[in-house]
């Protein structure tokens with residue numbers, strides 16, 4: 001693991017939990033610390049410490065995470081920590097068959113689970129005794145407390161620390177009643193009722209400590225109350241602000257540099273992205289005056305590009321694959337989204353962690369000077385720990401500040417430097433500014449710049465972009481018709497088509513690398529094709545391919561995203577309720593990690 005000392009936040013949480021366990025102090029924990037600040041170890045260490053030396057192997061801790069990928073990641077951390085102590089860690093997330101999972105439950109002392117799979121195992125009466133459970137951790141708690149997941153809480157909570165023969169239907173019923181009563185009481189008379197509510201109904205869970213972990217803790221009282229927290233202890237970073245009663249719920253690492261490029265014309269967006277990636281550079285004479293020149297990130301290294309949907313990620317990935325060939329840049333572009341098969345996702349994650357090349361037709365071996373660009377949907381936005389991520393680019397603006405915080409948090413982890421760049425259309429800039437302002441981030445600033453293309457630049461590049469988009473359209477169209485696998489790297493025929501654009505691009509000086517040549521496999525194939533027209537005909541696209549609509553920036557309709565970005569009235573109501581609870585109940589709140 002290579003960790004020599006603990007971060008202050010980890011020390012604070014560790015010593016509190018150790019002390020509280022030793023003295024049998026009742027109290028749950030709410031940990032709200034920046035992305036990449038080591039929250040996993042903060043709760044994992046005290047849990048493991050508490051189990052070491054226990055003679056009877058029993059299930060002592062359940063850690064719940066919202067996705068399979070995150071559960072797998074956290075299970076890895078626990079396995080590393082417990083390796084030398086013979087503590088059994090089980091993972092139930094659907095990553096392996098239910099039979100294999102069931103077998104692992106028999107001896108499990110620490111269980112890492114996704115909510116659905118956890119309920120499945122309990123419902124099926126699998127070898128899962130919850131009687132000795134002492135910790136319930138909700139990692140990414142705000143996500144786990146969202147509506148679509150809440151069923152699992154109602155189901156699991158009443159069973160913790162009890163014999164499992166408690167009728168689950170009864171338990172569910174009692175919990176529902178309690179929650180509804182609680183929220184109504186809070187709304188009417190926050191101070192008195194909520195205290196009484198939090199004290200009540202804890203009979204079955206007295207011995208279970210709940211730990212809520214996120215960089216963006218929920219402020220929604222309805223969601224918090226149903227957990228029946230007891231004397232919650234808040235851990236959050238020191239705030240300079242006077243009014244800290246609500247705490248800073250959106251934590252950004254201090255080593256993160258935040259930028260936003262405002263783009264006037266939607267169709268310039270892909271070109272601005274290429275510039276930001278350092279794939280195309282402005283003429284050297286412009287370097288001092290052109291803001292784009294200062295905007296460019298280092299070409300090498302690993303970057304993560306977020307798009308608004310699975311489809312958008314796929315299109316952008318394809319487009320970048322095409323441009324990587326056209327511009328002769330040395331690196332790899334890969335896609336990561338929920339649409340990929342589990343095997344492919346695993347392979348991509350391995351690649352990202354190891355920074356290796358996965359494309360079978362990639363000819364260059366892994367090297368630090370080669371870049372790796374991962375284009376993804378929000379599947380990678382939360383919790384995923386990628387050690388060597390140099391920058392995050394929001395190609396599509398995030399629709400909520402929470403999403404912004406988590407996406408940005410994939411870089412600048414564990415005190416390292418990192419950059420997040422958000423590409424904004426002029427129309428979106430106002431909303432984005434408002435969203436950031438409402439997040440109440442103290443003195444943090446996002447460096448914003450207008451970043452258009454000069455007319456001559458646009459004139460010279462737009463034709464290449466059009467050609468690339470035409471090729472992209474045909475690719476997508478073939479995938480839609482089921483003639484191509486969207487799960488594979490750029491197919492052969494598309495790479496051949498790229499040849500036709502390549503020389504043109506190079507002649508016009510757009511190639512990032514002056515000496516760029518086509519990869520050998522394409523060059524050889526191209527010569528063969530030109531000698532054998534019959535064969536070439538087979539590779540060409542059918543004439544009837546219908547183009548897929550690619551509006552505005554040439555990729556998708558961005559304006560639709562901007563319109564969806566509003567904070568609902570319900571959120572405001574919950575914010576109000578939460579503020580009441582926070583002021584009235586949580587006076588024990590820890591204001592700094594050190595001042596415990």
Ligand SMILES: Nc1ncnc2c1ncn2[C@@H]1O[C@H](COP(=O)(O)OP(=O)(O)OP(=O)(O)O)[C@@H](O)[C@H]1O
Pocket residue numbers: 003004005006007010033034035036037038039040041214215382383384385387409410413414
């Ligand atoms: N004390 C430490 N010293 C050095 N590195 C550490 C330390 N603790 C944790 N790390 C490393 O910091 C990285 C981030 O840790 P972790 O994934 O727990 O962050 P997190 O706070 O949960 O982030 P997120 O909110 O994004 O989920 C990991 O690679 C981890 O190994």
